[in-house]
Amino acid sequence: MSKQMKNPNLLTLKESREIIKSNLREMKRLEKIKRQKKTSEQFTTVMKSNDNVLEIEDLETFFYTDNGVVRSVNKISFDVPKNAIVGLVGESGCGKSVTSLSIMQLVQAPQGQVVGGQIRFNSDELGQNADGRDMCYDVTKMPTLDMCRIRGKDISMIFQEPMTSLNPVFTVGYQIEEVFYLNNPEATKEEARNKAIEMLTTVGIPMPETMIDYYPHQLSGGMRQRVMIAIALTGNPKLIIADEPTTALDVTIQSQILKLLKRVQADRGASVMLITHDLGVVAEMADYVVVMYAGKIVEKGTVYEIFDNPMHPYTIGIQKAKPSLASDAAEELYSIPGNVPNPINIPDECLFKGRCGKRCAGCEGKPYPKEIKITETHSVFCHLYDEEGGES
Numbered sequence: 341m342s343k344q345m346k347n348p349n350l351l352t353l354k355e356s357r358e359i360i361k362s363n364l365r366e367m368k369r370l371e372k373i374k375r376q377k378k379t380s381e382q383f384t385t386v387m388k389s390n391d392n393v394l395e396i397e398d399l400e401t402f403f404y405t406d407n408g409v410v411r412s413v414n415k416i417s418f419d420v421p422k423n424a425i426v427g428l429v430g431e432s433g434c435g436k437s438v439t440s441l442s443i444m445q446l447v448q449a450p451q452g453q454v455v456g457g458q459i460r461f462n463s464d465e466l467g468q469n470a471d472g473r474d475m476c477y478d479v480t481k482m483p484t485l486d487m488c489r490i491r492g493k494d495i496s497m498i499f500q501e502p503m504t505s506l507n508p509v510f511t512v513g514y515q516i517e518e519v520f521y522l523n524n525p526e527a528t529k530e531e532a533r534n535k536a537i538e539m540l541t542t543v544g545i546p547m548p549e550t551m552i553d554y555y556p557h558q559l560s561g562g563m564r565q566r567v568m569i570a571i572a573l574t575g576n577p578k579l580i581i582a583d584e585p586t587t588a589l590d591v592t593i594q595s596q597i598l599k600l601l602k603r604v605q606a607d608r609g610a611s612v613m614l615i616t617h618d619l620g621v622v623a624e625m626a627d628y629v630v631v632m633y634a635g636k637i638v639e640k641g642t643v644y645e646i647f648d649n650p651m652h653p654y655t656i657g658i659q660k661a662k663p664s665l666a667s668d669a670a671e672e673l674y675s676i677p678g679n680v681p682n683p684i685n686i687p688d689e690c691l692f693k694g695r696c697g698k699r700c701a702g703c704e705g706k707p708y709p710k711e712i713k714i715t716e717t718h719s720v721f722c723h724l725y726d727e728e729g730g731e732s
Contacts, residue, residue: 356406363404367450374449374484383481387462387474393579393611394420394443399457399480401435401442404450408684412438414635415457420579422462425605425612427626427643429619431658433680435635436615437500440581443479443613444497445487454480461579463494493523493575498582502564506556512567513552516540519574539570543600562593566600573604580605583615598625619662623647628717631655634680634691636708641718651720653696690723698724 351359388395401413413435420426428436441447442454443461459479466475479487499505507515516539517532524531533552540548543566556564565585572580582601586594602625605612614625622629622643629646631639631654639652650656657676678695690696693703702723712725 351407359408360406363406363409367404367453370453370455371450378481378483380486383478383483383486384466384475385458385460385478386469386471387460387476389419390462390472390474391421392419392460393422393462394613395458395460395462395476396439396443397458397460399439399442399459400455401438401447401452402455403452405684410683411635411686412452412683413442414686416632416635416637417457418630418637418640420611420613421628422578422611423605423609424627425602425614425625426628426630427622428613428615428630428632429617429622429658430632431617431680433634433683434632436617436632437583439632440497440583440613440615443581444491444495445479445482445484446497456480461490461495463490464578492519492577494577495579495581496572496575496577498565498568498572498580498585500584500587502561502568503556505568506564508556511553511555512540512559513537516552516567516571516574519571523575535574536570539574540567542573542604543567543570544596545570561589562596565589565593565597569597569600569604573608576608577610579611579613581613581615584617585614586616586618586621594621601625619659631658634683634686636691637721638692639720639722641715645715645718649714649718651714651718651725652692652722653698653724654692657695657697700724702726 397417398415399413399417400411400415403410403412416439418426428439430436438447443459447454457480460476461479462474462476466477468474477490506512513533513536516536520532520535521527536552537548540551545551545563545566556567559567585601586597589597598621601612614622616622626643629641629643630637631646631652633654639646639650639655646655647659650659660674661676663673676695681691681694688707690703690706690709693699700723706723709721709723709726711719711721713719
């Protein structure tokens with residue numbers, strides 16, 4: 341009787357144990373590196389451009405699971421210019437939120453680890469070097485205590501779901517005051533309360549003197565999201581990361597929150613990294629767009645370049661999948677065929693080729709495509725343009 345064929349999608353007990361042992365060794369090594377004492381010179385460097393507030397270069401964030409390594413963010417590079425809004429778009433699971441958590445040093449350890457690359461944050465307090473280039477922090481190397489000094493003050497984040505982000509046992513005023521105290525430990529109670537009322541007024545909450553004593557469950561979804569924005573703005577940050585801030589809100593409230601976010605960004609001269617899968621939001625809000633797929637960047641450019649001249653088949657596909665008022669009601673809505681590849685132990689190749697309608701012979705047996713410059717600001721990662729002699 342012949343032996344039964346092994347299912348390639350299943351692991352044997354021996355294979356599972358080997359993976360667990362290997363992951364434990366790697367996690368211990370990475371945690372040991374994080375606990376090492378470092379001098380400021382070891383986690384400071386220089387910006388490539390003084391015009392950027394954030395520069396991400398070859399960032400890698402992995403999750404070590406019992407089934408293998410999930411490369412959630414796999415060697416991505418992009419910049420966030422000063423006083424600009426950068427939209428990070430892609431379908432669920434492409435690595436958008438993990439990128440933001442990596443910037444904030446909030447990836448859940450020890451399973452989740454930033455294993456490579458640089459996150460350069462342009463901090464005013466470091467000044468410039470002898471060549472006139474801005475000094476910056478490399479967030480991937482910063483000790484936790486040093487990161488706590490800039491998190492919430494210089495970099496802040498608006499989380500996806502305010503009901504799970506706000507503490508239900510404290511008033512919204514207390515939670516705003518807490519952020520103020522962290523950045524101003526000598527402040528009095530009166531100063532903290534006045535600051536909380538000021539922030540509630542800034543984000544358009546009516547009767548702030550009364551609302552300051554409300555608990556999160558006493559507010560509507562839109563009001564709770566406004567409180568989250570108020571908390572994020574309390575430290576007067578240079579960079580605001582908004583992780584799908586309007587997902588759970590209805591269209592009317594969504595519009596109000598986006599207008600508020602854009603007004604605050606313009607008034608304060610801050611930069612915003614807007615994470616969303618809604619292309620309409622990106623078209624309305626963003627100056628620059630970064631398109632992600634399966635942990636990789638497939639295309640990036642200005643908002644006009646991405647919407648008027650999309651180059652990558654995935655970018656073209658997600659734009660075609662957007663419903664339009666001009667489309668025929670009887671016509672079936674377009675969807676990209678196939679499924680996202682398994683993120684565990686993902687190969688170094690074009691990850692979209694299994695779903696791509698423009699797949700060609702040049703896509704086979706090649707590593708992940710290099711960055712092809714279409715213009716100074718527009719780049720695409722696709723073998724189609726590599727074969728056509730694109731400038732790499």
